Structures are given as structure tokens and as C-alpha cells.
Amino acid sequence: MAELILKNVDFSYGKTKVLQDINIVLENGVTALLGPNGAGKTTLINIIMALYKPDRGEVIYDNHNVRKLKESYYDYIGYLPQMPQFYKNFTAAQFLEYMGTLKGIEKKELKNKINELLILVNLREEKNKKIGAFSGGMRQRLGIAQALLNDPHILILDEPTAGLDPNERIRFRNIISQIGSSKIVILATHIVSDVECIASKAIFIKDRHAVLINKLSELPGKMQTNVWITQVEDESKIEEYIVRYMVSNIRMVEDNKKYELKIISDEKPDDNAVRSLPGLEDAFLYYYGE
Numbered sequence: 060m061a062e063l064i065l066k067n068v069d070f071s072y073g074k075t076k077v078l079q080d081i082n083i084v085l086e087n088g089v090t091a092l093l094g095p096n097g098a099g100k101t102t103l104i105n106i107i108m109a110l111y112k113p114d115r116g117e118v119i120y121d122n123h124n125v126r127k128l129k130e131s132y133y134d135y136i137g138y139l140p141q142m143p144q145f146y147k148n149f150t151a152a153q154f155l156e157y158m159g160t161l162k163g164i165e166k167k168e169l170k171n172k173i174n175e176l177l178i179l180v181n182l183r184e185e186k187n188k189k190i191g192a193f194s195g196g197m198r199q200r201l202g203i204a205q206a207l208l209n210d211p212h213i214l215i216l217d218e219p220t221a222g223l224d225p226n227e228r229i230r231f232r233n234i235i236s237q238i239g240s241s242k243i244v245i246l247a248t249h250i251v252s253d254v255e256c257i258a259s260k261a262i263f264i265k266d267r268h269a270v271l272i273n274k275l276s277e278l279p280g281k282m283q284t285n286v287w288i289t290q291v292e293d294e295s296k297i298e299e300y301i302v303r304y305m306v307s308n309i310r311m312v313e314d315n316k317k318y319e320l321k322i323i324s325d326e327k328p329d330d331n332a333v334r335s336l337p338g339l340e341d342a343f344l345y346y347y348g349e
């Protein structure tokens with residue numbers, strides 16, 4: 060199985076260092092690329108895609124430096140940018156034909172591929188409809204189909220869930236779950252809850268450095284034991300917990316009569332609190348303290 064490796068990567072914009080000593084090994088599966096706005100996610104994506112040259116270090120795919128693979132590297136990559144641009148007068152099929160031709164896919168193969176992908180992203184009925192009439196979610200699904208045209212081994216999605224309604228988020232998760240096991244999927248976002256269910260691994264970028272968490276069980280030992288669940292009946296009490304602790308989640312339970320709080324804390328926050336397993340969102344909070 061081909062791996063994607065970032066080895067000792069540094070990157071600066073002019074004199075401003077944005078990424079420093081990045082060492083990451085990615086295999087098949089969905090990896091969330093997490094970090095607050097401006098942390099360096101898009102920069103890291105551009106380095107992985109060989110669009111930016113690191114000041115130091117290298118990106119290696121299948122034992123080759125990606126910059127030396129030149130154009131052939133792009134046969135392995137599918138990319139959905141943060142704000143994909145579409146030709147509004149094209150139909151979904153015309154757009155995919157156009158993109159497929161640009162990617163050098165043979166005409167006959169392309170027709171079959173387009174039909175297969177439109178089924179995968181649930182746009183078969185919209186095949187001959189103009190993109191101008193598509194919702195944000197439909198466009199995003201078309202964007203995923205576009206990224207998959209060349210059957211890439213590496214699929215990179217930059218903020219793919221921004222602006223999607225809850226139903227579309229579920230659709231998106233289902234599509235990614237279907238394709239995730241046989242590809243290296245990198246999913247950049249600052250909305251952790253959107254990727255919590257589909258990503259098994261996560262890269263956290265903070266203060267120019269990146270940490271790869273391969274399994275949630277590999278979270279720092281402190282986090283393993285310091286996530287608590289407690290319930291409060293009185294809404295006004297929630298504020299007290301927020302002031303004293305890191306509260307990573309609040310949800311209503313028992314027919315909306317109580318609030319359940321997930322808390323990260325060294326000490327047991329109250330007598331009724333029980334230990335819980337940390338999730339990505341807890342890890343995010345732990346790293347960024349937000």
C-alpha cells in the first residue's frame with residue numbers, strides 16, 4: 060500500500076514561518092486535518108499537492124519525492140478546493156465530461172465513469188440539469204465526483220462541509236465512508252463535529268507544528284482519563300461549569316429535561332460525573348484550548 064510521507068517539512072511565506080518540522084505518515088483511511096483559521100491547513104495541502112515547494116524537507120508518495128514525479132503525481136490526486144468554481148450553464152454531465160477531458164481520460168471510459176460517479180454522489184437524476192440551479196450541497200457532491208474522475212489514490216477535500224445543511228452533511232459522510240477505506244483521504248476543516256464520525260485519524264496543526272493522532276486511543280495519556288460526562292437540570296448551572304472547566308459538548312437528554320455536559324478536567328467536576336472516552340472534538344479542545 061502506497062504511503063504519503065511528509066519528512067522534516069518547513070514552509071515560510073517570505074520571512075513568516077507557517078509550518079515547521081512536519082513529520083507525518085499517511086496510509087489509507089480518512090484523516091481529518093484540523094486547526095483553527097489561519098493555522099496552515101491550506102498551506103499544508105498545497106505542499107502535499109506539490110504546488111508549493113517546502114523550504115526544507117520533502118513529500119514522498121510511494122517512495123518517490125512528489126516534486127520529482129512531476130505531472131504524473133496528479134494521476135494519483137483528486138482535489139476539491141475550498142471554493143470550487145463551476146460553469147453554471149453546464150449540466151452536471153457536461154461539467155464532468157469537460158473536467159475528465161482535461162484530466163486526459165479516454166472518451167468511452169469517461170462516459171462510464173461519469174455514470175458511476177453520479178450514482179455514487181446521488182446526482183443521477185440531475186445528470187442533465189444545469190449547475191446554475193443546483194443547491195450548495197449538490198454542487199459540493201458534484202465537486203467530489205469531479206475529484207474522483209481519475210480514480211485517485213489520494214483525495215484531498217478543503218473545508219468540504221462549509222455551508223451545507225444537516226441532510227447534506229449526512230450525505231457527504233456516507234459518500235466519504237464508502238470511498239475512504241481504499242484511499243488516502245485528507246479532509247481539512249475547522250468544524251470538528253463534521254468529521255468526527257468519518258475520520259479515524261487526525262492531524263492537528265498548532266503553532267506551526269503538526270501532530271498526527273492515528274487512533275483516538277493514542278491521545279495523550281492525560282486526555283484518556285480526564286474526559287467526564289455529567290448532567291445538570293438547571294440551565295443556569297451550565298455557565299458555572301463553562302467558567303471552571305473545558306466543556307467540549309452540551310446536549311439535551313431525557314426528553315429535554317436535563318443537560319448533559321462533556322468536560323475535560325484533571326479533577327472530577329462533581330460527585331455524579333462519570334468518565335467518558337475522548338472524541339476528536341475533545342482532542343481539538345485539548346490542543347487548542349478553545
Ligand SMILES: Nc1ncnc2c1ncn2[C@@H]1O[C@H](COP(=O)(O)OP(=O)(O)OP(=O)(O)O)[C@@H](O)[C@H]1O
Binds near residue numbers: 072
Ligand atoms: N500567499 C500568502 N502569503 C502570505 N501569507 C499567507 C499566504 N497564504 C496564507 N498566508 C498566511 O499563512 C497562514 C496559514 O494560512 P492557511 O491559509 O494555510 O491557513 P488555514 O488553516 O488553511 O486557514 P483557513 O481555515 O482560514 O482556510 C495564515 O496566517 C495566512 O495569513
